[in-house]
Amino acid sequence: MASAPPITQNPDIRYLGKLLGDVIRAYGGETLFRRTEYIRAASVDRHRGVASADAIDTGLGALSLDETLQFVRGFMLFSMLANLAEDRQGVATDPGADVAHALDRLKAEGIDSDKILDLLAHALVAPVLTAHPTEVRRKSMIDHRNRIAELMQFKDAGAAETPEGDLVDEAIYRQIALLWQTRTLRRERLYVADEVETALAYLRDTFLPVLPALYARWERALGQRPKSFLRPGSWIGGDRDGNPFVTADSLRLAIVRSSQTVIAWYLDSLHTLGAELSISTELADATPEVTALADASGDAAPSRQDEPYRRAITGIYARLSATYVALTDTQPPRPAALAAEPYGGPDALCADLKDLAHGLAAGGRGALSSGGALGRLIRAVGTFGFHLATLDMRQNSAVHERVVAELLRVAGVEADYAALGEEARVALLRGELATPRPLSSPHFTYTEETAGELAIVRAAAEAHRRFGRDCIQNYIVSMTQDVSDLLEVHILLKEAGLYRPGDEPEADIMAVPLFETIGDLENAPGVMARWFADPDAAAIARTRGHQEVMIGYSDSNKDGGYLTSTWSLDRASRALAPVFGQAGVAMQLFHGRGGAVGRGGGSSFAAILAQPRGTVRGRIRITEQGEVIAAKYGTRESAAANLEAMASATLIASLEPEAIAEKDRQRFSAAMDALSADAFRAYRSLVYDTEGFRAFFRQMTPIAEIATLKIGSRPSSRKKTDAIEDLRAIPWVFSWAQARVMLPGWYGVGQALTNFPDQGLLREMTQCWPFLHATLANMEMVLAKSDMGIAAQYAGLVEDRDAADAIFGRIREGWQLAHDGLLAATDQARLLEKSPALDQSIRLRLPYIEPLNMLQIELLKRHRAGEDDPRVAEGIQLSINAIATALRNSG
Numbered sequence: 001m002a003s004a005p006p007i008t009q010n011p012d013i014r015y016l017g018k019l020l021g022d023v024i025r026a027y028g029g030e031t032l033f034r035r036t037e038y039i040r041a042a043s044v045d046r047h048r049g050v051a052s053a054d055a056i057d058t059g060l061g062a063l064s065l066d067e068t069l070q071f072v073r074g075f076m077l078f079s080m081l082a083n084l085a086e087d088r089q090g091v092a093t094d095p096g097a098d099v100a101h102a103l104d105r106l107k108a109e110g111i112d113s114d115k116i117l118d119l120l121a122h123a124l125v126a127p128v129l130t131a132h133p134t135e136v137r138r139k140s141m142i143d144h145r146n147r148i149a150e151l152m153q154f155k156d157a158g159a160a161e162t163p164e165g166d167l168v169d170e171a172i173y174r175q176i177a178l179l180w181q182t183r184t185l186r187r188e189r190l191y192v193a194d195e196v197e198t199a200l201a202y203l204r205d206t207f208l209p210v211l212p213a214l215y216a217r218w219e220r221a222l223g224q225r226p227k228s229f230l231r232p233g234s235w236i237g238g239d240r241d242g243n244p245f246v247t248a249d250s251l252r253l254a255i256v257r258s259s260q261t262v263i264a265w266y267l268d269s270l271h272t273l274g275a276e277l278s279i280s281t282e283l284a285d286a287t288p289e290v291t292a293l294a295d296a297s298g299d300a301a302p303s304r305q306d307e308p309y310r311r312a313i314t315g316i317y318a319r320l321s322a323t324y325v326a327l328t329d330t331q332p333p334r335p336a337a338l339a340a341e342p343y344g345g346p347d348a349l350c351a352d353l354k355d356l357a358h359g360l361a362a363g364g365r366g367a368l369s370s371g372g373a374l375g376r377l378i379r380a381v382g383t384f385g386f387h388l389a390t391l392d393m394r395q396n397s398a399v400h401e402r403v404v405a406e407l408l409r410v411a412g413v414e415a416d417y418a419a420l421g422e423e424a425r426v427a428l429l430r431g432e433l434a435t436p437r438p439l440s441s442p443h444f445t446y447t448e449e450t451a452g453e454l455a456i457v458r459a460a461a462e463a464h465r466r467f468g469r470d471c472i473q474n475y476i477v478s479m480t481q482d483v484s485d486l487l488e489v490h491i492l493l494k495e496a497g498l499y500r501p502g503d504e505p506e507a508d509i510m511a512v513p514l515f516e517t518i519g520d521l522e523n524a525p526g527v528m529a530r531w532f533a534d535p536d537a538a539a540i541a542r543t544r545g546h547q548e549v550m551i552g553y554s555d556s557n558k559d560g561g562y563l564t565s566t567w568s569l570d571r572a573s574r575a576l577a578p579v580f581g582q583a584g585v586a587m588q589l590f591h592g593r594g595g596a597v598g599r600g601g602g603s604s605f606a607a608i609l610a611q612p613r614g615t616v617r618g619r620i621r622i623t624e625q626g627e628v629i630a631a632k633y634g635t636r637e638s639a640a641a642n643l644e645a646m647a648s649a650t651l652i653a654s655l656e657p658e659a660i661a662e663k664d665r666q667r668f669s670a671a672m673d674a675l676s677a678d679a680f681r682a683y684r685s686l687v688y689d690t691e692g693f694r695a696f697f698r699q700m701t702p703i704a705e706i707a708t709l710k711i712g713s714r715p716s717s718r719k720k721t722d723a724i725e726d727l728r729a730i731p732w733v734f735s736w737a738q739a740r741v742m743l744p745g746w747y748g749v750g751q752a753l754t755n756f757p758d759q760g761l762l763r764e765m766t767q768c769w770p771f772l773h774a775t776l777a778n779m780e781m782v783l784a785k786s787d788m789g790i791a792a793q794y795a796g797l798v799e800d801r802d803a804a805d806a807i808f809g810r811i812r813e814g815w816q817l818a819h820d821g822l823l824a825a826t827d828q829a830r831l832l833e834k835s836p837a838l839d840q841s842i843r844l845r846l847p848y849i850e851p852l853n854m855l856q857i858e859l860l861k862r863h864r865a866g867e868d869d870p871r872v873a874e875g876i877q878l879s880i881n882a883i884a885t886a887l888r889n890s891g
Helices: 011-028 030-048 054-061 065-089 099-108 113-120 139-156 168-180 192-222 248-276 288-296 308-328 346-362 372-384 397-410 422-433 448-467 483-495 518-533 535-544 554-560 562-583 604-609 627-633 636-655 662-687 693-700 729-738 749-755 759-768 770-785 788-795 801-826 836-864 870-887
Strands: 124-130 393-396 474-478 510-515 546-552 586-592 619-625
Touching (some): 011 030, 011 168, 030 054, 065 836, 065 870, 113 192, 124 192, 124 636, 192 248, 192 372, 192 627, 192 636, 248 372, 288 308, 288 346, 346 372, 393 397, 397 448, 397 474, 397 483, 422 483, 448 483, 474 483, 483 510, 518 562, 546 554, 546 562, 562 662, 562 770, 604 619, 604 636, 627 636, 662 759, 693 801, 749 801, 770 836, 788 801, 836 870
Parallel strands (some): 393 474, 474 510, 586 619
């Protein structure tokens, strides 16, 4: 096996690491600094092959319990700073992942700008923020990290001082010192309101300023102004699948706080714009439209009588301030000085702003017409409206079944809806949807569950009336298995007036099926064919212009393993396309991806490019959650890079011809069917058919301890059982990552690769098929971050030693098969040989993760043995935090 090249450390990492060392010495003391440095050097030497693990053990053994907590925080902070440095250098950024490169690439394929603009006219690219609990860091930690990133930009520019007059190096040191003294762990559990505020911080601080700037760049590249095709979405406050704390009140809170945030941002932008547009009629003419706005503003200040733009902005500001009050029932941070009527919607505000822009364009040969603050504000209003981000609703189909059954029973329509077969259910539901008569009545008392579901659809209807339909567009049905699961949503929407029967029925919110398990993905095309066979459902979809289908990466992985999940998602996507084509409805796929590879993580750019041709067509939504949100959107620079990558990949995947010939695709698909079946058997045999595996998993990994972290408002299991089927995918993946196994990202693939009879075909597929190339690239990263030596020590935590040895032996053998099979398929001598930047990044971290794992194992032993010192439990939580930070995409 080829040896890895020496690690060339990023200069930013050296710089920030030195400052961190200085902080530890200054605030933790010389003894802590020397012991930390000893362990760091010993671990680095071990990974270089010049020392054994004994030196690490010696160093860790010398730490007191208090020093252990400080040591863990130090290594966690180093990983956080290393992540920052790499993000600045673009280590995690895909080369060529920008719209300009995409346009060049498409032009080389003979695709002209007219086709691109035609696609963008009906396109939608939407990163959707969710509150899935995988972000272990407090927002305070992330804020300090982002401030360091801003200060490093001054250093890049050669500035010695910040605009505030602080020396840059001292300011960076100060932020690291603040990090060192900031509590890492949350003491109280998160509430939905906390999650809403966290998401709003990203939307306000990055999305609002970044997207208008990106659109200006894209407009220059395209030569024309595209519509706002990239818009954010959110689940936070509307996703109640398994979360009893998401209610009608949380939905209202999310909508109102979003509106407050975006309108306050517009008001600040108008205030700044008013200072800028000092144009006087003594020196320039004003158009009739600008003059009319100025005259109607009510601004009679003598000092501004010759400044129509400022007077017009005063009126616009007053109307927008009144809009803030009308929509949110609160006063804006900076109320208007004048009274005015509120805007009826964002389009009316846009019209006034465009009148100002046209006025600026009328003089000086249009010198003031392009871009600028006014242009960015117009783009922002067109992109974010008065709602900021579209909020999705989500609930499990089993809940809808129980609620509809109760409504039908109480109304005297059907005594036992749950006992009906699918055909009888569909017939009954269609009959109910044909009449405007509601099922619910204020004179009946319903169970808490039914009352809650009725309350939330009524809150959605209220939001539509106040904020417009764009605030909530989709109702996602988890665990959709047939048409009745979608019709049940229409029944609930009808109770709130959001579904209206008639010759041309209307649904103001789209029922979106979520296909999650392997079986559900296989059945998805049939379900959608039956859905479109319903004349009303098909008519609603055609009127809307598209129908969304969500496909889940997490539960399909837990159900069938990495390779089968990935292939089932691809097959389902491809099989759905002709069903939509026959129905004459545009397909919009919503990819439910997580941070870890086992949950669909990895490069969004590569993932979109690997989608089957004909399944994107300008429309795609992707979930962004947990630590991924901070990594992608924590700074304006990283947000711009990642949003640009999504846009460019969507253009390429929508318009570029299929990379492989149809006959080759058929050959490759047949091969993948065989590979997937083999991997599925191996995975299911271990995870579901092996006696004692559940106990092994729960004792080997820190899953019980992860549940004590205050990182989300949602419970970790759907039901109160220890069955893997009922465990949420996030703790399943997260806990395997902590133990350095990463099993959901590779198990079963090695057996499939090894058993495949045509290794030449396998190499051909890997080389020229984007799907398999991206699949194995993500798996390769996971294998590089796993460590079977460390994992074996976690397996030592299992009480049944015979079972532990047998089960872990299978896991270790599976890892070796995956490792060897991947190298053979990709024609490499070692992992990440062809990805040197990622290789350097991971190998830089490994010496900082191993001591954390060693400490975590020791603390787990003490905790599980009954030691009740609170510092032991805190040390475990800190180590979980630190390991997750170092591994990055672990949830």
